Amino acid sequence: MNSMRLSSTRLASIAAVAVASTILLSSCAANEPTPGGESPSGLSGTIHGGGASSQDAAQQAWVAAFQNANSGVTVEYEPTGSGAGRDNFVAGANSFTGSDRAFKDEELAKDNFAGCVPSTPIVEIPNYISPIAIIFNLDGVTSLNLDADTIAGIFKGDITKWNDPKIASQNADADLPDLAITAVHRSDESGTTENFTDYLSANSPVWDAEASGDWPYEGGEAAAQTSGVVDAVTNGTGTIGYADASRAGGLGTVAVKVGGDYVEYSAAAAAAIVDESPAAPGRDAVDLAIELDRTSDAAGVYPIVLVSYLIACSDYADDAVVDLVKAYLGYIISDEGQAVGVEAAGIAPISATLFEKAKTAIDSIK
Structure with a gap:
């Protein structure tokens, strides 16, 4: 499935940013925004997230870097575990969540996401690929x-x-x-x-x-x-x-x-198994869940891989969180965000094709 493979151009860009990310991570602490009022981006406010503890090291680094660039913003990520994270998202307690699996078809069919406009799809982006x-x-x-x-x-x-x-x-x-x-x-x-x-x-x-x-x-x-x-x-x-x-x-x-x-x-090796795996059938265009092929015997594949997702509403009941969620999720999938994830947690950067699909999904959030 060649469309999912990392492009050499994007991988080189992420590698180039990684050096700067090391300096950035050493200069700012997670959950400590730079003092001041509204950030130069014009963003301000607080969003609450949580879920997968596997993402915790990366989320701490992403939060620190994002808040450093957006001094009026506070992002909270509580590593409660994927199950609790999904429950909190369903209940509307999290504006976004991290989960080490996508929502199942039967869970989506309930359409009971309290923070989302009813009968609208959720956004699921495999942002964190790790063995x-x-x-x-x-x-x-x-x-x-x-x-x-x-x-x-x-x-x-x-x-x-x-x-x-x-x-x-x-x-x-x-x-x-x-x-x-x-x-x-x-x-x-x-x-x-x-x-x-x-x-x-x-x-x-x-x-x-x-x-x-x-x-x-x-x-x-x-x-x-x-x-x-x-x-x-x-x-x-x-x-x-x-x-x-x-x-x-x-x-x-x-x-x-x-x-x-x-x-x-x-x-x-983790990225290799993801590249060999198809998209989950029957999902909305903003739901990028995949079905991992655990039985592949292709050379260099490591089959015990975790693909952790960013999950958000495509249409929020509370318009006040929309810009913050879009900006934060967009940062995570960017070259800079992926480089920070590589440095902090050793993740495999998402492919260029997956980035384009993810960007389209995030840009559509309202």
Whole structure:
């Protein structure tokens, strides 16, 4: 699906902006607008957003940079998790939200978005493309190769020791201890969980549960939000979990088997799977939801990828938020905004074609 691939011109532009973004990020703090009245852009006021905790690092950087350029504006983003973010958007508590999945057809059919004019479509833009890293804390081991069946067995609770033959056979050079595995999962409804379980459901018969934002099995250790999972893995012994790759830090990570190769996570590998995936059918032109192809065996593809969305009304019941929402979302998808996201969270920049579609959708908001 070549239309989704990053153009070399746009990628070069984003790379050029990234150096300036580093300086910008070091000079301003998130949620602290530059003192003063109305900004040179003429924008002023406050908008409330929230949702995906996976987007938190990028959102903090986007908020800081946007407020620095628009001193009369306050943007609030609370990383409540995708499920809470969608609920708050439905209730009209958020002017925009971040979600690690798009709204489902049956959710859209209810047409109960309190902040939007009834019977108007919502805007959904895949603005944040990032691999989900399988992270672990195992003394002396920094990287492991695992196939889908083994990953499923670990997180389902069927594989309970680090020196299990199913792990050892794929990692001949690793010194694997006779140590219990503690698998950590999200306790809250999570788009990260839904993306992770979607990969397992699509690729392994061991995983006999449906893809879901709620963890489907008993056992293991539960932790709230991305930060909770990372903390639990970091502070445990023999722990393993899953989190947005921007939060992997110094933890061990897993290279996932795709076809005949083991593929480590990277922004480029995450973008590759998005490029291979079609648009969700039957959606409005401003709803840019896609259907990820988790089973692709194309070279260099990393299938455990999170595509997180910006979600907004196409027609707001409160006209006062329209200009602010359009300006902030437009900034995020711009070359500068994507460069800030690369620097702060290691995202894969959206393609030139996706940018044009997203810009058209944002420009149409009223």
